[in-house]
Amino acid sequence: xxxxxxxxxSLRAIRRMLAALALMLLPAISHAADWDIDQLMRGLAxxxxxxxxxxxxxxxxxxxxxxxxxxxxxxSAPDHLxxxxxxxxxxxxxxxxxxxxxxxxxxxxxxxxxDYPELAAFIDSIRGTLAGDRKALERNYRLSLDGSAEHWTLxxxxxxxxxxxxxxxxxxxxxxxxxxxxxxxxxxxxxSMMLIEKPATP
Amino acid sequence: MRPAPTRRGRTAIALWLAFILACGIIISRSxxxxxxxxxxxxxxxxxxxxxxxxxxxxxxxxxxxxxxEGADAPTRAxxxxxxxxxxxxxxxxxxxxxxxxxxxxxxxxYLFNHRYLLSPAVAPARFSVEGLHAALSDSIDLLASPAGxxxxxxxxRDPTGEMVQLLDQxxxxxxxxxxxxxxxxxxxxxxxMLMQTRASGSDTDAxxxxxxxxxxxxxxxxxxxxxxxxxxxxxxxxSVTSRDTIKSQVSRLSIISVALIATLxxxxxxxxxxxxLGFLPVISGALAGIAAVSLGFGAVHGITLGFxxxxxxxxxxxxxxxxxxxxxxxxxxxxxxxxxxxxxxxGVLTSIFGFASLLLSGFPGLAQLGLYSIAGLIAxxxxxxxxxxxxxxxxxxxxxxxxxxxxxxxxxQRAAALRWPAAILLLLACAVLVEHRASLWNDKxxxxxxxxxxxxxxxxxxxxxxxxxxxxxxxxxSGASRESVLRSAEQVSTVLQTQVDQGELAxxxxxxxxxxxxxxxxxxxxSLPSSAVLETRLAQAVQGLPVRAQLFAPFLADVAAARxxxxxxxxxxxxxSMAMAMDALLIRQDRHWSALLPLTAAKGVSINANRIRAALxxxxxxxxxxxxxxxxxxxxxxxxxxxxxxxxxxxLVAIIGLLLFVFRSPMRVLRxxxxxxxxxxxxxxGLAVLGQQLIILHLVGLLLVVAVGSxxxxxxxxxxxxxxxxxxALAEPKQIAHAISPRTLASMLFANLTTVAGFGLLSFSSVSxxxxxxxxxxxxxxxxxxxxxxxxxxxxA
Numbered sequence: 001x002x003x004x005x006x007x008x009x010s011l012r013a014i015r016r017m018l019a020a021l022a023l024m025l026l027p028a029i030s031h032a033a034d035w036d037i038d039q040l041m042r043g044l045a046x047x048x049x050x051x052x053x054x055x056x057x058x059x060x061x062x063x064x065x066x067x068x069x070x071x072x073x074x075x076s077a078p079d080h081l082x083x084x085x086x087x088x089x090x091x092x093x094x095x096x097x098x099x100x101x102x103x104x105x106x107x108x109x110x111x112x113x114x115d116y117p118e119l120a121a122f123i124d125s126i127r128g129t130l131a132g133d134r135k136a137l138e139r140n141y142r143l144s145l146d147g148s149a150e151h152w153t154l155x156x157x158x159x160x161x162x163x164x165x166x167x168x169x170x171x172x173x174x175x176x177x178x179x180x181x182x183x184x185x186x187x188x189x190x191x192s193m194m195l196i197e198k199p200a201t202p
Numbered sequence: 203m204r205p206a207p208t209r210r211g212r213t214a215i216a217l218w219l220a221f222i223l224a225c226g227i228i229i230s231r232s233x234x235x236x237x238x239x240x241x242x243x244x245x246x247x248x249x250x251x252x253x254x255x256x257x258x259x260x261x262x263x264x265x266x267x268x269x270x271e272g273a274d275a276p277t278r279a280x281x282x283x284x285x286x287x288x289x290x291x292x293x294x295x296x297x298x299x300x301x302x303x304x305x306x307x308x309x310x311x312y313l314f315n316h317r318y319l320l321s322p323a324v325a326p327a328r329f330s331v332e333g334l335h336a337a338l339s340d341s342i343d344l345l346a347s348p349a350g351x352x353x354x355x356x357x358x359r360d361p362t363g364e365m366v367q368l369l370d371q372x373x374x375x376x377x378x379x380x381x382x383x384x385x386x387x388x389x390x391x392x393x394x395m396l397m398q399t400r401a402s403g404s405d406t407d408a409x410x411x412x413x414x415x416x417x418x419x420x421x422x423x424x425x426x427x428x429x430x431x432x433x434x435x436x437x438x439x440x441s442v443t444s445r446d447t448i449k450s451q452v453s454r455l456s457i458i459s460v461a462l463i464a465t466l467x468x469x470x471x472x473x474x475x476x477x478x479l480g481f482l483p484v485i486s487g488a489l490a491g492i493a494a495v496s497l498g499f500g501a502v503h504g505i506t507l508g509f510x511x512x513x514x515x516x517x518x519x520x521x522x523x524x525x526x527x528x529x530x531x532x533x534x535x536x537x538x539x540x541x542x543x544x545x546x547x548x549g550v551l552t553s554i555f556g557f558a559s560l561l562l563s564g565f566p567g568l569a570q571l572g573l574y575s576i577a578g579l580i581a582x583x584x585x586x587x588x589x590x591x592x593x594x595x596x597x598x599x600x601x602x603x604x605x606x607x608x609x610x611x612x613x614x615q616r617a618a619a620l621r622w623p624a625a626i627l628l629l630l631a632c633a634v635l636v637e638h639r640a641s642l643w644n645d646k647x648x649x650x651x652x653x654x655x656x657x658x659x660x661x662x663x664x665x666x667x668x669x670x671x672x673x674x675x676x677x678x679x680s681g682a683s684r685e686s687v688l689r690s691a692e693q694v695s696t697v698l699q700t701q702v703d704q705g706e707l708a709x710x711x712x713x714x715x716x717x718x719x720x721x722x723x724x725x726x727x728x729s730l731p732s733s734a735v736l737e738t739r740l741a742q743a744v745q746g747l748p749v750r751a752q753l754f755a756p757f758l759a760d761v762a763a764a765r766x767x768x769x770x771x772x773x774x775x776x777x778x779s780m781a782m783a784m785d786a787l788l789i790r791q792d793r794h795w796s797a798l799l800p801l802t803a804a805k806g807v808s809i810n811a812n813r814i815r816a817a818l819x820x821x822x823x824x825x826x827x828x829x830x831x832x833x834x835x836x837x838x839x840x841x842x843x844x845x846x847x848x849x850x851x852x853x854l855v856a857i858i859g860l861l862l863f864v865f866r867s868p869m870r871v872l873r874x875x876x877x878x879x880x881x882x883x884x885x886x887x888g889l890a891v892l893g894q895q896l897i898i899l900h901l902v903g904l905l906l907v908v909a910v911g912s913x914x915x916x917x918x919x920x921x922x923x924x925x926x927x928x929x930x931a932l933a934e935p936k937q938i939a940h941a942i943s944p945r946t947l948a949s950m951l952f953a954n955l956t957t958v959a960g961f962g963l964l965s966f967s968s969v970s971x972x973x974x975x976x977x978x979x980x981x982x983x984x985x986x987x988x989x990x991x992x993x994x995x996x997x998x999a
Contacts, residue, residue, distance in 0.1 A: 058346050060346070060354070062345070062354070062357060063342065063748040063749055067346040085347070091343070093347065102347065104340075104344070104347070109366070109369075110370070111369075114301075114379065114380045115303075115306070116352060118351065119352060122351060186351075188354075
């Protein structure tokens with residue numbers, strides 16, 4: 001099996017990183033006194049349903065080169081999220097409440113998120129942000145906000161050790177009430193960057 | 203005081219004592235049951251056999267659903283975990299499930315370590331260069347997809363994605379959501395647990411112990427709080443509560459009924475000696491009945507005992523007839539034997555003919571009632587006739603009841619005036635029956651269950667919370683060995699998978715998923731190439747893919763190990779959650795094995811039974827049966843009801859035949875039968891008007907009305923003339939104007955009252971089976987007596 005960084009190592013790394021983050025964030029917090037996570041969440045929560053296109057680039061150590069994919073995203077409050085990949089191969093992932101369905105060609109996988117807590121936490125980071133549900137996000141992550149209402153970055157760091165062994169950090173950037181990019185850094189060094197764009201013709 | 207009994211008397215008494223002793227010995231060795239399966243058929247069709255096995259011993263029978271209500275969600279979840287922790291150590295439970303991932307690790311280990319034996323995708327082509335290339339590029343795609351998070355760590359060992367295949371198969375069911383780490387209902391109001399007992403559902407004692415263990419775990423949990431409540435349901439729980447209900451009711455009813463009848467008789471006789479002697483035939487009858495059932499069926503059902511309690515009211519009639527009808531004092535009992543015994547004997551015979559039809563019933567419960575009645579009535583009547591007279595003291599006398607008799611006599615004289623009103627009532631009753639004919643019978647098998655409505659509602663609600671699938675359609679494969687049924691199950695699975703692919707089915711389960719047949723495992727093992735071959739092919743397969751072959755060194759090692767791996771045995775499944783599924787799906791009975799493959803209907807599409815049947819028969823497998831459990835249980839009950847109705851009619855025909863044989867006068871037989879038929883019709887109409895739907899035991903009650911009522915009709919029919927049987931009624935209307943003596947009338951009234959007391963009590967029972975007999979017999983016998991009086995032939999005068 002692929003060796004994962006030991007929890008102790010990742011904990012230490014995260015603690016170190018957090019300390020650095022705290023230092024970096026101090027000025028940001030003082031500058032943006034009128035702009036906080038609650039306000040961001042309220043703004044995000046106003047979007048009841050959304051539709052956008054995405055381009056995603058994944059760097060996986062096991063693979064010789066990064067994998068690029070693109071497709072469409074659908075979201076409707078509070079817990080329906082659909083990622084439809086069109087290139088390079090059509091595939092779809094639909095999350096509804098606790099169920100996750102992945103369809104690839106003729107294959108269809110159905111998973112219950114409660115069986116895969118790491119995957120659930122991961123999906124909830126995106127769903128929670130889109131829904132503006134701070135409580136849901138704080139169940140699994142420590143949140144920190146940087147930037148202004150115009151250009152913000154929300155950083156999520158897992159609180160649970162098991163989760164830390166999988167995901168190092170999730171960084172969500174946006175403009176006002178819309179999410180523009182989701183960057184995921186995994187504990188093993190793999191990462192992905194998803195850029196989200198509103199379709200030209202809505 | 204007592205004259206020395208004659209030699210014949212001594213012999214009779216000795217024989218009787220020996221008989222009682224024998225009955226006592228048999229009863230002391232008898233088994234008593236209360237499970238409802240006694241009221242299910244004995245020689246069913248193969249499909250019904252399966253249904254019954256499932257009801258009795260199937261996995262479903264061994265499940266206990268537990269709910270924790272009250273308090274708050276974290277408390278409930280904590281209690282659930284504490285109970286589960288304690289019970290998981292209890293060998294009485296095969297599994298205790300509350301959503302905690304206790305066996306998840308073992309499950310995954312089982313699947314992962316045996317993936318090359320388990321995965322249906324393992325075939326020689328899968329490990330060719332092309333096959334590997336396709337599988338690898340699939341896995342790489344999956345890696346880049348959202349599920350990549352899950353499969354990344356598996357890729358170097360399982361690049362062909364066998365584990366993903368297996369996990370997908372297992373994730374078909376829906377489970378309750380987790381709240382605070384334990385299962386909870388969808389509304390979040392209660393924590394849920396699902397337990398499987400080691401003992402079968404029909405082992406009521408073991409089920410009772412399991413329930414006690416659950417309750418104790420709940421009471422003793424460190425997090426116990428008075429605010430939390432424990433609820434349980436399941437077939438085993440039902441049998442335990444039913445047994446408790448039946449037990450407590452039968453013992454209470456028999457005590458009250460004996461006390462009531464004794465009081466009544468004491469009022470009439472004003473003699474303790476008479477009371478004690480009067481109960482001798484009853485006790486003899488009850489012992490004979492239980493012993494006969496025990497010998498004939500191997501076990502005595504609680505309902506039979508409850509019924510026997512009520513039969514006290516009828517068995518005591520014979521001694522009433524003897525005591526009351528005998529002239530006062532002296533040795534008039536011999537006279538009674540001459541004058542009245544033939545009529546009583548005919549009454550007993552009529553009852554026996556009626557009940558004999560029940561003996562033919564395919565349902566052991568009904569047959570038990572029949573046998574009990576026949577043995578009990580014969581014993582009671584025989585003891586009254588041959589033993590009791592010898593036991594009576596010389597100066598035996600009871601309180602003179604002539605005064606009551608005379609009053610009754612006058613009433614009976616005027617009873618004929620009620621003919622028209624009675625006829626109108628009867629007509630009305632017929633009209634009611636015609637109107638209610640569609641809803642007269644309750645065709646739900648659940649109507650027989652002694653389980654209360656509240657318990658049924660709790661069961662339904664817990665089941666819905668649990669998302670327990672209702673197993674309606676099953677494919678059953680049977681065979682002589684585990685291997686043969688697993689092989690057939692694999693063939694059936696292929697057919698069913700086609701149906702799934704065509705959208706006819708949402709899915710299905712099969713034991714061969716968790717434990718493939720040896721043949722299949724061998725074939726899969728044989729399709730794995732040797733390390734050297736695999737390495738070469740892998741090097742070619744990765745060409746054009748963004749991976750290096752070196753990454754898959756662990757894969758080569760795993761495949762090499764799998765080639766030498768010992769094949770899977772049933773015991774390998776132990777300690778996994780799949781063991782429970784396996785237990786339910788693969789059943790062994792002596793040398794007979796069956797595999798069950800439950801089908802799940804696609805959403806909004808009902809299963810097309812004919813299509814599935816056709817697809818299955820195309821396989822040419824002869825040991826495969828498609829069963830629609832719901833249709834089967836409906837058919838079972840309607841067959842049950844139909845048979846009972848036919849048997850009851852058969853009993854009626856037998857009674858008519860007997861009377862025709864004895865009297866050789868259709869008119870006279872008609873006159874005896876008419877009041878009984880009238881009573882039956884009126885009672886049935888009354889039940890319909892009161893909204894009580896008839897179940898099978900109402901029918902038994904009606905049969906009893908005929909049996910008991912026939913005594914009255916026969917007494918009214920006979921004149922107190924020495925040779926009644928040879929007289930032609932129509933030829934001598936005047937002569938029989940005072941046919942019935944006041945004493946006979948009084949004895950009938952007392953006999954009727956005791957019967958009403960015995961059966962009337964049953965109407966207050968909360969056990970539907972007992973209640974049904976009570977509400978039918980008590981009013982029925984009163985009506986039979988009144989109708990007999992009203993339509994007695996002396997009114998022709």
